[in-house]
Amino acid sequence: MQTAAGSHGTSSTFKDFIEKHPANDLKFKEAIEEYKKINIYYTVSRDDYPTSRNHGVSTYDLVVASAVNSKNLTDFKLNCLGFLPLETSQNLIQLLRNIESYYDTMVWNENKPKLEKQLQELSKFENVNIQIFNRIKQFYDSSWTADVPFQVALYPIPGANGFITATPHVNNLCVAIFSDETDYNSKNGVVLHEMCHVLYKEQKIKKQFEIENHFKENNTLYSKFAYSYLDEALATAIGNGWAYKTVNHKLDDREWYADATINKFAKLIYPKVESYIEKNKSIDKEFLTHSVKTFAANFPKAIQDYTILFNKTVVYANDLKEREILEAVSENFQIYTLNLSSPIFHPYSIESINNSPETQLFIIHNNQQETLDVLKEYFPLVGSYKYKNASMNLSFFDIKGRAIIVLVLKDISELPSELSKMKRQVFFDIKQPLQF
Structure with a gap:
């Protein structure tokens, strides 16, 4: 079902x-x-x-x-x-x-x-x-x-x-x-x-904080993106890579994962993964630093790539359920985590707007101009644009370095087509917030 x-x-x-x-x-x-x-x-x-x-x-x-x-x-x-x-x-x-x-x-x-x-x-x-x-x-x-x-x-x-x-x-x-x-x-x-995935989720709490703190301390634009892909890339490098080789005495020469970013990242970190497992070593600072550098070198446009930005997302919307948003977004993008906060300006939404490090996606499908007027208090750049009874995509970085995506729709039925448009566009223009 x-x-x-x-x-x-x-x-x-x-x-x-x-x-x-x-x-x-x-x-x-x-x-x-x-x-x-x-x-x-x-x-x-x-x-x-x-x-x-x-x-x-x-x-x-x-x-x-x-x-x-x-x-x-x-x-x-x-x-x-x-x-x-x-x-x-x-x-x-x-x-x-x-x-x-x-x-x-x-x-x-x-x-x-x-x-x-x-x-x-x-x-x-x-x-x-x-x-x-x-x-x-x-x-x-x-x-x-x-x-x-x-x-x-x-x-x-x-x-x-x-x-x-x-x-x-x-x-x-x-x-x-x-x-x-x-x-x-x-x-x-x-x-x-x-x-x-289960072993990663159930890492010892001390190890989890060590990993979390390292990515926070790693002062690069790519650190959080490498972190968001780490779980899936490790599972792929181990399950579809190292474990397959252990059983079959050779690496699988086919694609390991259907998502291009995960497949490539997994194969790039595979030698390091294999070395650590063969030496009975656990994930440490050296391994994590290597992962961030590898991601940055091979995905230089990651910070403006919708496909990557949607990997971990907080969605703000009024009168919508998480399931319908999740289904619409996942039709176009690979999602690791998606959390819905509704209504947009509820106190717990405000707390998330102020503190959440993930990509911030706002879906505005009613009371468009009124919502934009309030949203500019948190993202002043939004105030430069007015709703003109047509779909609008504002994509930019805030002062905290987070990707902010504001999708303004005439009605919610436009959501699938606007997400498809973003998928075709792939990258957003960092010099011009109004994408379409």
Whole structure:
């Protein structure tokens, strides 16, 4: 249902498959629309951890973890108690019961035997993966211990190729796998890639502050961008690079990641990653300094590249939900973290405007001129531009060196097209705030 609803982090190939099958079934379409209305995203914040490490835990992760560990929908209902409001949980379970037969007919019945074959083949990597886990745990200096198991949860997508996804949820690594896929070595690399994300997130708190402080002290324009890409680049360099080489005795000569920036950054830092792991060294100041210098040398226009700026973003908007913004932005840009603050001038939004180091994106789709008039109190440059009943993109740096993007729209329906325009533009002109 996440995929059918077009949610962030799902496979476009799987969505296309779903749409082609019960495409004319009104009941299924209505179920998708009902699913979109169910809020399963609540965030628990870990305020005693470094602010840039995105240590909020979403109830969505807990719900997915419960699904992995449930035998059926009745079991799932009980395992979800307390994560969501009971009414929400009841509605979710009933909706899933209503559409279960669609899933069985479209996907499960035909592909279950193929998935069991995939599971059998991937299980052969278990022993070597235990050894790999111990090495990369040392590299990350993670608090994760061997007595807390990782569970790999496979789910099938009919076919042999296309765009595929994998996501970690607590200790559950949810990995999509094409039913006719045969490249088990690469798929095992994906499993280990997701494991790396968990180990990074659960680094010892002392290590997290050491990393945070180093990036703050590193006085370059590129430091925060290297930091925002570090988690994904490390997971790629280790899971798709070093671990793959450990198992296959050679590096994978294909692309390691679908995003060009992550793929390139991962391959550039790979020699350093390999050296540290082979020497049983943990991430330290030398490694982080090398990463920043590497990023700066190879991505010189990163500071004005929308693709990179959107990697970590705080969005300010009125009358919008995080899910709809996330889906619109992720259609065009790879996102590591996106946080919505609404209304724009609520006290907690003001605090974020004053203190958040990430890219600041303002989406203004009503009361346009009034909102701009208030916004100029925080960003005086905004006062030089007036709303003329046409879409407007102001992109510039504030006195703190943050990228500020102000999207002024006639109405919210313009958001997808304006984001697409930014994607095509790639870089914004640092000499001219008004981009279009």
